[in-house]
Each structure stands twice: as structure tokens, then as C-alpha cells.
Amino acid sequence: MDRLQHSAWRHVAELLPPEDLPMLAAHALVDGRDSPALRELAGLPRRSDETEIRELYVQALHELGIPLPDEETAGRWLLVNLAFGLAKGELGPKDVADRLSMTVAARTPEEIQFLSIAADYSEWMGPDELPGWENDLRTSAHSLTASTDLGSLIGVPGSRGD
Incomplete structure (x- = not known):
């Protein structure tokens, strides 16, 4: 399981702070994952708007075919x-x-x-x-x-x- 798949359940369980998501996206790019939303998320500063960060994260998962668990x-x-x-x-x-x-x-x-x-x-x-x-x-x-x-x-x- 790669770090993005692992992060999906942590996100839903509210264990993943939004300020950590841009760095997670940057690591995912280094790992070979790529999507427009992932690149945009990786370029955001940690202190960006939390709603924007979360929306880009969910969009990136969707673009990469990684489902969010219930x-x-x-x-x-x-x-x-x-x-x-x-x-x-x-x-x-x-x-x-x-x-x-x-x-x-x-x-x-x-x-x-x-x-x-x-x-x-x-x-x-x-x-x-x-x-x-x-x-x-x-x-x-x-x-x-x-x-x-x-x-x-x-x-x-x-x-x-x-």
C-alpha cells in the first residue's frame, strides 16, 4: 500500500492534519504518482486554506482512482x-x-x-x-x-x- 492509499483512511478518521497534505502530495509525486490536483496540492504552502487543501486532496485521490473509505x-x-x-x-x-x-x-x-x-x-x-x-x-x-x-x-x- 502506498502512502496515498494509506492516507485515505487516516483522512476519513480525522488523523491527518490538513497542513500535512501538501507535503504528502509532494512525496507522492516523488513516488511516481501524478495528477493535476496532486501537483497543485504539492505546490501549496502548509498554511494554505484548510478547505482548499482538503478539496484538492480529495480531488487528487479521485483523479488517481484511490477511493475514500466510508x-x-x-x-x-x-x-x-x-x-x-x-x-x-x-x-x-x-x-x-x-x-x-x-x-x-x-x-x-x-x-x-x-x-x-x-x-x-x-x-x-x-x-x-x-x-x-x-x-x-x-x-x-x-x-x-x-x-x-x-x-x-x-x-x-x-x-x-x-
């Missing part, structure tokens, strides 16, 4: 991305809880379990509760990453389906 799919990809980040040690349990957003979605039993455990985090957890929650979240993340086929779709190398 919100539920993007939300599931976000959840799976968090699970892979935790399972690989790139994120800590609190990082996962902090990165949950309204765009997160869950459909499979493993996704539902991971989301449920992650959402149980509270800053008022006592020192005796926190290790158990962290262990449960890690166990659930490993279960989710082993069972999902979404990892390859969000650009996780070595995931099931690669």
Missing part, C-alpha cells in the same frame, strides 16, 4: 492500527486510550473486545487496577492483530493477508 471502515482501520501499535510496542496502553476518538468503529468480536477494554481506561484507576487493565488490553490487542485481515489494508507489514 467512516465505519476508516474507524475500524483506526482501531486495528492502535492494536498493532500496542502489540508491536510502538504505543503504550495509555496512548491507545488517549487516541480513541469518535471515529473508532468495531464490528468483529475481537474489535469489540479491544475497544471495550480500551474505553474502560480512566485517569482515576488506582495503582492496583492499572496493571490488570494494561495486561487485558495487550492480550486483546494480540488477539485482534492475529485475527484481522485489515492490517494489510492499513499498511502494516507482516500482518495477516500480506
